[in-house]
Amino acid sequence: MPELLSYKLLFVTGKGGVGKTTVAAAIALLASEHGRRTLVCEAEPKGDLARAFECGPTPFGGLRISEDLVAMSMDTEASLREYLRVVARVPTVGHISPVARAFDFVATAAPGIREILTVGKLSFEVREGHYDLVVVDASSTGSVVGQLAAPTGINELIRVGLVRSQTDWILEILGDPSRTGAVVVTTPEEMPVTEAIDLAGRLAEETPVHLACVVANRVLPELFGRSEEQIFNELGRPARLDLIARELDSSRELVEDVLAAARLAVTVRRDGVSHLERLRAEIPAEVPLLYLPYLFARAHGLRAVRQVARALSEELLT
Amino acid sequence: MSRRDGGPGSGPGARRSAGAGRAGPSVAQDQTRRLEQLLSAKEIVVTCGPGGVGKTTISAALAATAAARLGGRVLVLTVDPARRLADALGIAGLGNTARRVPDEAFAEAGVRPKGELYAAMLDMSESWDGLVRRYAPDPGTAGQILSNPLYKNITQRFAQGHDYIAMERLYELHEQGDYDLLVVDTPPSLNALDLLDAPGRMAEFFSSRLLRWLIVPYRSRLVNLASRPFYQVADRVLGSQFLEDLAGFFILFQTMREGFVARADAVNRLLRDVRTTFVIVTTLEAVPAVDAEQLIESLRARRLHLGLLVCNRVLPGSFSDPSVGRTAELLGQRSSELAESLAARLPLDKAAASRPATDTVARVLNEVARSFANFRLVATREAELLEELSTAHEVTAAVPYHPGNVTDLRSLLEVGARIWGDEGDAPSGQASATDRPRGRRGAGSSKEATGPAAQGPSSDH
Numbered sequence: 005m006p007e008l009l010s011y012k013l014l015f016v017t018g019k020g021g022v023g024k025t026t027v028a029a030a031i032a033l034l035a036s037e038h039g040r041r042t043l044v045c046e047a048e049p050k051g052d053l054a055r056a057f058e059c060g061p062t063p064f065g066g067l068r069i070s071e072d073l074v075a076m077s078m079d080t081e082a083s084l085r086e087y088l089r090v091v092a093r094v095p096t097v098g099h100i101s102p103v104a105r106a107f108d109f110v111a112t113a114a115p116g117i118r119e120i121l122t123v124g125k126l127s128f129e130v131r132e133g134h135y136d137l138v139v140v141d142a143s144s145t146g147s148v149v150g151q152l153a154a155p156t157g158i159n160e161l162i163r164v165g166l167v168r169s170q171t172d173w174i175l176e177i178l179g180d181p182s183r184t185g186a187v188v189v190t191t192p193e194e195m196p197v198t199e200a201i202d203l204a205g206r207l208a209e210e211t212p213v214h215l216a217c218v219v220a221n222r223v224l225p226e227l228f229g230r231s232e233e234q235i236f237n238e239l240g241r242p243a244r245l246d247l248i249a250r251e252l253d254s255s256r257e258l259v260e261d262v263l264a265a266a267r268l269a270v271t272v273r274r275d276g277v278s279h280l281e282r283l284r285a286e287i288p289a290e291v292p293l294l295y296l297p298y299l300f301a302r303a304h305g306l307r308a309v310r311q312v313a314r315a316l317s318e319e320l321l322t
Numbered sequence: 323m324s325r326r327d328g329g330p331g332s333g334p335g336a337r338r339s340a341g342a343g344r345a346g347p348s349v350a351q352d353q354t355r356r357l358e359q360l361l362s363a364k365e366i367v368v369t370c371g372p373g374g375v376g377k378t379t380i381s382a383a384l385a386a387t388a389a390a391r392l393g394g395r396v397l398v399l400t401v402d403p404a405r406r407l408a409d410a411l412g413i414a415g416l417g418n419t420a421r422r423v424p425d426e427a428f429a430e431a432g433v434r435p436k437g438e439l440y441a442a443m444l445d446m447s448e449s450w451d452g453l454v455r456r457y458a459p460d461p462g463t464a465g466q467i468l469s470n471p472l473y474k475n476i477t478q479r480f481a482q483g484h485d486y487i488a489m490e491r492l493y494e495l496h497e498q499g500d501y502d503l504l505v506v507d508t509p510p511s512l513n514a515l516d517l518l519d520a521p522g523r524m525a526e527f528f529s530s531r532l533l534r535w536l537i538v539p540y541r542s543r544l545v546n547l548a549s550r551p552f553y554q555v556a557d558r559v560l561g562s563q564f565l566e567d568l569a570g571f572f573i574l575f576q577t578m579r580e581g582f583v584a585r586a587d588a589v590n591r592l593l594r595d596v597r598t599t600f601v602i603v604t605t606l607e608a609v610p611a612v613d614a615e616q617l618i619e620s621l622r623a624r625r626l627h628l629g630l631l632v633c634n635r636v637l638p639g640s641f642s643d644p645s646v647g648r649t650a651e652l653l654g655q656r657s658s659e660l661a662e663s664l665a666a667r668l669p670l671d672k673a674a675a676s677r678p679a680t681d682t683v684a685r686v687l688n689e690v691a692r693s694f695a696n697f698r699l700v701a702t703r704e705a706e707l708l709e710e711l712s713t714a715h716e717v718t719a720a721v722p723y724h725p726g727n728v729t730d731l732r733s734l735l736e737v738g739a740r741i742w743g744d745e746g747d748a749p750s751g752q753a754s755a756t757d758r759p760r761g762r763r764g765a766g767s768s769k770e771a772t773g774p775a776a777q778g779p780s781s782d783h
Contacts, residue, residue: 019373019374020372020373020374021372021373021374021375021609021610022374052609117560161471161472161564161567162561162563165557165558165560165562165563165564166558166560166561167560168561194406195374195404227689227693228686231682232685232686234678235668235678235682235683235686236686236689236690238668239664239686239687239690243667244664244667244668247663247664247667248653248660248664251656251659251660251663252649252652252656252660253652254648254649254652258645258646258649259653261638261640261641261643261646261649262649262653262691262694264640264641265641265650265690265693265694265697265698266689266690266693266694268637268693268697268723269693269696269697300697300699300700301699304607304609
């Protein structure tokens with residue numbers, strides 16, 4: 005089994021729009037196919053996971069996708085309720101709503117409360133061994149550091165109370181590199197790569213979670229070898245275009261438009277490579293960098309998740 | 323000549339807004355006229371949209387083009403520009419200070435601007451500190467708040483805090499009245515609409531009954547029956563010490579209540595003002611497009627003015643053109659025959675000192691055909707989404723895919739020209755319906771339809 009799937013808790017993060025949800029869903033799918041009982045959770049309940057798996061809403065209580073795969077969405081109020089019931093053993097569970105509302109307010113106002121309810125719930129699932137692997141479609145760059153740093157922050161701010169006593173075991177799970185890891189997703193573009201590098205640094209400095217790997221998503225394959233590229237460039241000359249047009253009973257302009265697609269692929273690939281080189285140079289050498297191909301087919305949905313899972317599986321084996 | 327006439331290509335896309343006028347100069351002129359009207363009439367442009375679609379670039383392009391073509395003093399307020407863009411605008415590391423983009427930068431781009439372009443970044447902590455200094459009753463209280471350990475945590479993590487600050491800065495700049503047009507790029511938020519609610523939530527936050535509950539421990543909390551169950555739980559869970567720290571901080575924070583509430587109301591009014599318009603930026607990928615659609619609906623529901631919808635990084639219309647597609651298919655099918663004819667005519671491969679082998683040429687041709695088929699799939703999907711989105715809003719601009727990044731004023735102005743619906747330098751009579759790939763397809767002649775900027779992707783960088 006690939007090393008990545010032997011973790012207990014994986015936080016998948018990165019800049020908005022790079023395909024975090026698809027990658028998280030693919031990791032979860034792959035793990036479940038390896039027989040790991042897997043929970044995949046979206047930290048921001050936007051319904052992205054339901055879109056990725058093309059299933060119905062994924063509630064806090066979980067929706068079973070397949071035998072070994074359950075999907076859920078985080079809900080900090082439900083998490084609080086569960087916490088009060090299971091851990092704090094607060095008897096007033098039935099009429100918790102006004103209290104929960106008050107808590108919701110404190111969570112908005114006070115630092116780290118909402119975050120700890122998110123991270124705490126996920127760590128709880130790991131601690132209780134309900135699942136072999138918990139994959140989190142985590143928040144994007146900005147807030148994930150806050151989430152993962154919350155237990156440490158709470159430890160400093162709150163000196164007594166139940167929350168305080170809870171943070172110790174959460175920190176133990178988060179800080180254990182054999183159990184917990186972060187997966188930073190990026191695309192071969194300037195801003196996503198810059199954010200990924202930045203995030204890798206902040207995770208190391210501000211959170212106890214270690215970086216499991218960086219995933220470069222939507223990487224275009226190399227289209228031509230060097231001699232092939234020479235031929236391709238030759239094809240763009242007017243005389244060649246005319247020859248091709250004649251043979252195909254087409255026009256020079258149409259042939260030019262056809263060549264434009266390959267030229268675009270070459271240019272985008274070249275531009276992306278420079279960003280990937282920067283990425284490789286800036287993240288620690290021991291952190292694996294995985295490449296996932298650009299999918300020309302549908303960019304989301306179950307088929308895309310399956311394709312990404314397959315590509316990921318190949319990438320993890322090499 | 324009319325290789326793109328008729329056929330399935332001119333399908334339902336031609337139906338709406340542009341109608342018969344879509345093909346040809348009138349569409350572009352129409353777009354230009356509408357956009358210039360819009361930006362002349364408005365004082366504030368708020369750019370929003372899902373993450374990762376190029377909002378910052380589009381904001382900067384709009385501002386630069388407005389400064390160049392319409393004149394006046396134009397400021398673009400960006401949140402987190404790519405470093406090279408920040409360098410290009412000369413605002414790297416400047417914090418909240420606005421800086422004028424020098425005329426030389428325009429000259430390098432071959433443009434003599436009618437107006438002045440300024441750029442500033444949004445520094446969150448500097449802006450928060452400024453607010454505290456303004457609304458605290460006295461410098462002593464301001465100092466106490468700023469040095470409170472909870473302050474930094476709260477302002478950095480307060481939900482919608484960033485959105486609020488962006489809107490707040492916008493208000494401040496507008497109040498100062500130094501600029502004719504403000505273009506504000508919004509921070510990537512969980513939900514692009516959060517920023518619209520941010521001022522309201524800030525006001526609500528300060529007026530909240532719950533905030534009062536929290537402050538109660540300082541004033542005999544047990545008196546308040548309503549809050550008692552909360553404290554019984556909160557004490558156990560959080561510990562009373564933390565609650566008291568929190569309450570202590572909020573008592574300080576409360577001193578700023580009046581100022582904050584009044585200000586939040588004013589910001590809210592400004593967003594709804596006739597002088598304000600919203601620009602939604604999206605790409606034509608499935609997920610961002612859904613977000614954009616929701617955004618359009620919400621703006622409408624709130625009766626906010628949607629001035630422009632920009633679809634960014636759109637593939638050239640030729641990629642979804644059926645006649646080009648047919649040529650690509652033939653190219654793949656007849657690759658071996660073609661390779662035979664081509665191989666003999668191609669120059670010597672210097673390394674191998676021989677003519678390229680026929681099968682190598684055939685492989686290249688197949689790769690070309692496959693590439694086209696791949697992009698055709700994406701372009702066709704994009705065209706569908708564009709069609710859906712354009713029916714949702716009248717003024718829609720499509721900005722072609724630009725590999726590499728928009729890193730200088732020249733390329734910003736190029737993007738601006740695409741939004742404006744013309745090529746910038748082209749005589750207006752010859753500019754074509756470049757704003758919509760759909761439109762391009764129906765255009766009679768392809769050359770000006772795809773235009774230099776659309777070929778950007780295909781030219782070597």
